[in-house]
Amino acid sequence: EAGVVQSPRYKIIEKKQPVAFWCNPISGHNTLYWYLQNLGQGPELLIRYENEEAVDDSQLPKDRFSAERLKGVDSTLKIQPAELGDSAVYLCASSLGPPAYEQYFGPGTRLTVT
Amino acid sequence: KNEVEQSPQNLTAQEGEFITINCSYSVGISALHWLQQHPGGGIVSLFMLSSGKKKHGRLIATINIQEKHSSLHITASHPRDSAVYICAPLDQGNLIFGKGTKLSVKP
Numbered sequence: 001e002a003g004v005v006q007s008p009r010y011k012i013i014e015k016k017q018p019v020a021f022w023c024n025p026i027s028g029h030n031t032l033y034w035y036l037q038n039l040g041q042g043p044e045l046l047i048r049y050e051n052e053e054a055v056d057d058s059q060l061p062k063d064r065f066s067a068e069r070l071k072g073v074d075s076t077l078k079i080q081p082a083e084l085g086d087s088a089v090y091l092c093a094s095s096l097g098p099p100a101y102e103q104y105f106g107p108g109t110r111l112t113v114t
Numbered sequence: 115k116n117e118v119e120q121s122p123q124n125l126t127a128q129e130g131e132f133i134t135i136n137c138s139y140s141v142g143i144s145a146l147h148w149l150q151q152h153p154g155g156g157i158v159s160l161f162m163l164s165s166g167k168k169k170h171g172r173l174i175a176t177i178n179i180q181e182k183h184s185s186l187h188i189t190a191s192h193p194r195d196s197a198v199y200i201c202a203p204l205d206q207g208n209l210i211f212g213k214g215t216k217l218s219v220k221p
Contacts, residue, residue: 042118042200042211043157056208091157098207103147105157 002026004106006092012112018080021109025073025094032069033103034077035091043091049075050098082113117141118212120201126218133188135215137201140182147202147209148175148186157200160186191219 005024013019025032031050035043046065048056051072060067064083069075079086089108095101119138127133137146145164151157161168161175163184168175172191177184188195196218202209 040213042202042213043209044211045208048208093157102159102162103209104159107154107156 004092004094004104006090006106006109008109009107010110010112012114013082015084015113016081018078019082019111020079021077021090021092021111023075023077023092023106025075025092026104029094029096029104030072031095031097031101032075033091033093033095034067034075035093037089037091037108039088046077046090079111082111084113087111087113117205117210118201118203120199120212120215122215123213124216124218126220127191129192129219129221131191131219133191133195133217133219135186135199135201135217137184137186137203137212138182139184139201139203139210141203141205141210143179143182143203143205145204146177146184147204148184149200149202151198151200151214153197160199188217191217193219193221195219 007022033048034046037043047060047067049069052069067077089110091108092106093103095103117140121136147162148160163177172189174187198214198216200214201212
């Protein structure tokens with residue numbers, strides 16, 4: 001069975017440019033998470049979806065970040081415009097159910113903003 | 115404010131040594147996850163526990179909910195155990211990740 005798929009794996013952009021990340025969770029996983037991980041730090045939740053509903057987006061900087069999961073399957077995270085401080089690894093994870101269930105992580109997208 | 119504290123932050127061990135990584139947290143939780151992150155970013159869930167003790171192979175995780183403390187033990191450590199180990203309590207529906215403990219096991 002395929003794991004969580006993310007693309008691209010690496011992205012380099014100039015500041016003020018837009019960028020989008022894509023995530024395809026494990027088949028049948030209703031819950032999808034987007035995390036941000038800075039170097040030397042643990043992941044930080046950006047948004048959690050249960051099916052197509054964003055049930056927790058309190059940590060998502062909504063002035064420049066947006067996310068969607070239109071059909072409750074794959075998801076896209078967008079940054080527009082990107083800032084230097086957005087350089088980080090963006091991780092997607094999925095699970096069968098509520099957060100007490102095991103989460104399966106994708107390989108991440110490493111974003112560098114120059 | 116640091117809701118999750120792991121110790122040590124860095125750990126170097128010789129192959130075969132018994133390893134202990136500690137996690138203390140200040141949030142009220144219903145469960146706690148231990149995860150492993152290898153260089154290059156891949157994160158793998160090791161344990162989810164809400165009480166007592168769990169064992170998978172050479173890994174053992176314990177939790178004391180009243181004392182808000184959990185430990186991860188590795189018996190007979192091996193160089194392939196080298197990774198970052200992350201403690202993540204579950205608080206109000208979300209995982210709160212610690213900064214991780216970087217373990218290096220030398221042959």
